[in-house]
Amino acid sequence: SLAGFGNLMQDVLWCFSQVKGTIDIGVTEADIISTVEFNHTGELLATGDKGGRVVIFQREQESKHQPHRRGEYNVYSTFQSHEPEFDYLKSLEIEEKINKIRWLPQQNAAYFLLSTNDKTVKLWKVSERDKRPEGYNLKDEDGRLRDPSMITMLRVPVLRPMDLMVEATPRRVFANAHTYHINSISVNSDYETYMSADDLRINLWNFEITNQSFNIVDIKPANMEELTEVITAAEFHPHHCNTFVYSSSKGTIRLCDMRTAALCDRHAKFFEEPEDPSNRSFFSEIISSISDVKFSHSGRYIMTRDYLTVKVWDLNMENRPIETYQVHDYLRSKLCSLYENDCIFDKFECVWNGSDSVIMTGSYNNFFRMFDRNTKRDVTLEASRENSKPRAILKPRKVCVGGKRRKDEISVDSLDFSKKILHTAWHPSENIIAVAATNNLYIFQDKVN
Amino acid sequence: MFVRGLKRKCFDGEEDIEGSLAGIKAIPSYNLQRQSLLDMSLVKLQLCHMLVEPNLCRSVLIANTVRQIQEEMTQDGTWQMINTQSTGQASLDRLVSTDILCRSSREQAEGKHVSGYSTFNKDFESDQAQDSSETMSTASSVQASRNLQSNAWEMENPQENKGNFQKSLDQIFETLENKSPNSVEDLFSEVDSSYYDFDTMLTGMMSNTKMGHCDGLETFSSPTTTASNSNCKSDLNELDHIVEILVES
Numbered sequence: 001s002l003a004g005f006g007n008l009m010q011d012v013l014w015c016f017s018q019v020k021g022t023i024d025i026g027v028t029e030a031d032i033i034s035t036v037e038f039n040h041t042g043e044l045l046a047t048g049d050k051g052g053r054v055v056i057f058q059r060e061q062e063s064k065h066q067p068h069r070r071g072e073y074n075v076y077s078t079f080q081s082h083e084p085e086f087d088y089l090k091s092l093e094i095e096e097k098i099n100k101i102r103w104l105p106q107q108n109a110a111y112f113l114l115s116t117n118d119k120t121v122k123l124w125k126v127s128e129r130d131k132r133p134e135g136y137n138l139k140d141e142d143g144r145l146r147d148p149s150m151i152t153m154l155r156v157p158v159l160r161p162m163d164l165m166v167e168a169t170p171r172r173v174f175a176n177a178h179t180y181h182i183n184s185i186s187v188n189s190d191y192e193t194y195m196s197a198d199d200l201r202i203n204l205w206n207f208e209i210t211n212q213s214f215n216i217v218d219i220k221p222a223n224m225e226e227l228t229e230v231i232t233a234a235e236f237h238p239h240h241c242n243t244f245v246y247s248s249s250k251g252t253i254r255l256c257d258m259r260t261a262a263l264c265d266r267h268a269k270f271f272e273e274p275e276d277p278s279n280r281s282f283f284s285e286i287i288s289s290i291s292d293v294k295f296s297h298s299g300r301y302i303m304t305r306d307y308l309t310v311k312v313w314d315l316n317m318e319n320r321p322i323e324t325y326q327v328h329d330y331l332r333s334k335l336c337s338l339y340e341n342d343c344i345f346d347k348f349e350c351v352w353n354g355s356d357s358v359i360m361t362g363s364y365n366n367f368f369r370m371f372d373r374n375t376k377r378d379v380t381l382e383a384s385r386e387n388s389k390p391r392a393i394l395k396p397r398k399v400c401v402g403g404k405r406r407k408d409e410i411s412v413d414s415l416d417f418s419k420k421i422l423h424t425a426w427h428p429s430e431n432i433i434a435v436a437a438t439n440n441l442y443i444f445q446d447k448v449n
Numbered sequence: 450m451f452v453r454g455l456k457r458k459c460f461d462g463e464e465d466i467e468g469s470l471a472g473i474k475a476i477p478s479y480n481l482q483r484q485s486l487l488d489m490s491l492v493k494l495q496l497c498h499m500l501v502e503p504n505l506c507r508s509v510l511i512a513n514t515v516r517q518i519q520e521e522m523t524q525d526g527t528w529q530m531i532n533t534q535s536t537g538q539a540s541l542d543r544l545v546s547t548d549i550l551c552r553s554s555r556e557q558a559e560g561k562h563v564s565g566y567s568t569f570n571k572d573f574e575s576d577q578a579q580d581s582s583e584t585m586s587t588a589s590s591v592q593a594s595r596n597l598q599s600n601a602w603e604m605e606n607p608q609e610n611k612g613n614f615q616k617s618l619d620q621i622f623e624t625l626e627n628k629s630p631n632s633v634e635d636l637f638s639e640v641d642s643s644y645y646d647f648d649t650m651l652t653g654m655m656s657n658t659k660m661g662h663c664d665g666l667e668t669f670s671s672p673t674t675t676a677s678n679s680n681c682k683s684d685l686n687e688l689d690h691i692v693e694i695l696v697e698s
Contacts, residue, residue: 092502118502180505199505228513230506249506282486282517286510336482340489345507 012431013447014394016387018072020047020057021440023385033436035423039103039111042427045073045434046113047441048098052082054115054168056126070432070445077126079168082117094119100185102194112171114194118181121196123172123207131159177203177213184234190241197234197246200227204258216264217246217256232347233293243268245295245302251288253304253313271302271313273320283335283344291347296356297428303359305350308332310361310371325371325378328363330401330412343417354429362421365410366437367397383421383435383442393447480527487518 030051058076180198202217237243254267311321400409431446
């Protein structure tokens with residue numbers, strides 16, 4: 001169920017929980033959040049930013065004494081994942097901006113995540129240290145070496161408790177495999193491999209091997225002058241380790257099976273919606289470009305985001321989506337202006353909730369939208385400091401398209417296009433969402449009665 | 450409505466853009482819009498060179514838009530009209546226009562392109578108001594948009610001859626015209642293949658220093674035959690020689 005107006009018992013009311021980040025008017029570009037991702041249990045929430053940093057938040061244990069405060073997320077670890085680099089061959093800078101973070105499922109006490117910039121993927125291990133060995137024979141407590149001739153007896157070092165320290169160490173660096181900019185990474189359900197996708201190629205990696213990767217998709221034409229289409233996103237099927245999908249700038253999705261061939265140039269399935277001739281314009285192709293593709297948790301559906309809509313596709317039906325949701329159709333008449341100021345190229349992401357019943361995506365003016373697939377109801381909410389009182393219920397927002405503007409509505413021309421919600425995340429099992437608004441991370445939860 | 454500092458005034462009347470050639474009165478408006486979209490797209494492609502490494506997806510989408518416009522213009526004959534404007538000019542003019550382009554490119558290398566772009570927008574707005582008269586024919590509307598572009602350039606380089614820049618644009622369109630229906634490829638065609646091929650342009654890969662937008666302009670403007678290039682250079686030398694003599698006397 002979904003945020004509504006508080007009338008129906010089943011509706012979820014979304015409340016403000018926390019906001020991370022500074023309130024400064026001038027935003028440092030490095031602080032702009034570029035990716036958000038919960039881990040598989042929802043205990044950890046990771047963000048990456050334009051400055052190449054990763055910040056991991058951990059959910060506190062719920063306190064019996066304060067039941068109205070559901071577990072809050074607090075900083076667990078911060079580290080510099082990527083640094084700016086310079087490609088001397090091309091005389092170009094390689095940005096340190098973190099494009100994507102993907103968690104590995106937890107297999108021992110440590111946490112593992114993949115983070116990537118335009119060119120290099122890194123595997124990070126985040127582990128806790130709460131004990132330290134004491135009582136070495138050959139060095140004293142300060143670490144200075146002892147004079148061996150002064151040692152009269154031997155002792156066994158013991159582990160003593162210390163203040164909790166969380167350390168992040170880079171365990172693998174997967175570099176030099178992408179000529180073009182990496183837009184996606186996806187961990188395979190076998191937990192042994194993962195893929196990285198750039199504009200023209202997709203590579204398959206084994207976590208243990210960094211000096212080699214398999215190229216599984218290559219759409220680079222022999223003559224670059226013939227290039228008309230690029231890869232925009234890619235993801236592995238959540239259960240079938242041989243299956244993945246990738247989307248294109250022409251609004252198509254290809255599903256590939258790695259068992260059929262080493263190079264998956266032939267798709268097993270091809271998803272494309274026929275064009276509506278009445279809506280055709282010079283911008284039709286641009287707005288059909290898919291900015292994100294996500295499998296449902298069940299693995300039965302895929303969701304795609306293009307500039308104006310979110311679509312849900314059934315894997316068994318290739319010729320059209322089963323559901324289409326309008327995110328901000330009022331922008332359709334403004335496409336020329338949005339082309340001029342480049343907003344038409346903004347890449348919005350989309351996410352499923354844990355039960356695949358609700359989907360969420362961002363928009364402008366710090367608005368984000370949720371669509372309930374069962375009730376067909378939708379709501380627009382806003383991530384703003386004004387709504388940031390603890391446990392304040394978020395009020396639904398409405399954009400006025402024409403005619404008379406009601407009191408709480410905002411007109412299309414008043415929308416702030418510099419405030420865009422590109423990245424959001426939904427807790428895997430609970431109604432907790434994380435929304436990245438430029439340099440601020442908002443966490444909203446459903447109301448606890 | 451838009452990002453602060455960026456002036457935006459563009460034809461958002463989707464109805465106009467989408468409509469077919471409904472009547473003579475509708476044509477100038479549609480063609481003017483389409484022309485401005487083409488111009489805007491070309492500027493965007495040139496600006497690609499300024500970035501850290503241009504976004505390939507964005508470049509491809511813009512290039513596809515340019516292709517679409519060019520195809521439609523070819524189909525409804527507007528492309529022919531632009532061509533008739535330019536034929537009949539002396540070949541010397543053509544060479545001079547190439548010269549102007551080379552010179553302005555070098556001068557642009559200092560990096561005044563961003564202001565040039567906003568200047569373009571500003572001039573576009575004022576000209577748009579002037580051009581709203583419905584009695585204009587298609588030909589003169591095309592002429593008007595090119596006048597406007599030369600105005601934009603004039604603000605950057607006052608000494609540039611207005612007429613010469615119009616001929617420079619002719620140069621671009623001519624290159625496209627000569628190679629139709631695949632003329633858009635000439636936008637990305639190789640002059641010196643190691644430096645200017647499509648991959649190079651779109652991924653911003655150049656051999657030496659960081660490029661300014663002028664490199665894109667050179668790609669657009671380069672004639673398809675090397676003979677023209679050498680003619681250009683020899684004319685340049687000749688002109689220099691003549692100027693030298695004049696100055697000394």
